[in-house]
Amino acid sequence: MTNSFKVHKHTLLLLGGIVWGFAGFNILRIGLLVYDPYVSIINILLSILVYAAFQFMVFGKMVRKHTARITQYEEDQQFFMKFFDIKAFCIMAFMIIFGVSLRYSGWVPEVFIAVFYTGLGASLATAGVLFIINYIKECREARYNGEL
Template identity: 35%
Template sequence: MNLFQKLKPGIPKKGLFYIATAVWGFVSFRILSIGFDDIFENTSFYWIFLLAGVLLSIPFFKFFFLRISNKHIRRILNAKSERPCLFSFFDIKGYGIMAFMIALGIIAQKIRIVPLLYIGTFYISLGLSLFFSALHFLISGIRYKHMSICR
């Protein structure tokens, strides 16, 4: 066993699902908080924008985040190592997309080309989609034994 293998922070595959749940859950909480603040501070008709965010989250999750989550779940299940690296709940492309989205969110908040009310509505839909993805990872972690037998 080489030095890299000895120093690698490896954990059981099932643990990767819970780490992904925690990361996606934390990010969804942060994005939802910003979205709620942007909506509540900029209109008294907040319920319309909250409802729009909730309704938009469903196709956003189904057509974007569910595919990404499923890709990561399959990759984790098919990993050769039984103790993959702690950070391998995402692949390199996933980390790149996450960095891009964070940068885009910071820029959108700073430049304010789009009114905060609409950014808040988008953040509600994005945050809920991420929350649904976190639940998807959590369920996959709970069902890991069954899923690993069926693969």
């Protein structure tokens, strides 16, 4: 592997943040674009419930797991795609395929897309932001310790 494909291990956190942030904001945007006719207290509460479920049961754990894995790498320079492991890339591919299929299949009503995509997108975007916060923290700590 040539060095042109390697980045500092902390940069992997930034890349993870960009990927999940981009995905999250895009899904959030899709949900919000169709939400207007379905705005109600119940639907907003359901979106918050979807957000909380994904944040606390899936994406929050994922951020912690991948941050720990990345920061424990022995070598400072890592292949740029190592911001996730194979399992995470498979989950991402499944989510994209399932999400696009669900949206365009007509299997679910638009209100579901509005409520679910808004909660899911917000949770994914939060994961992206958390990765970026972890990147900033790791860079500050590395600078403080004279590692950068």
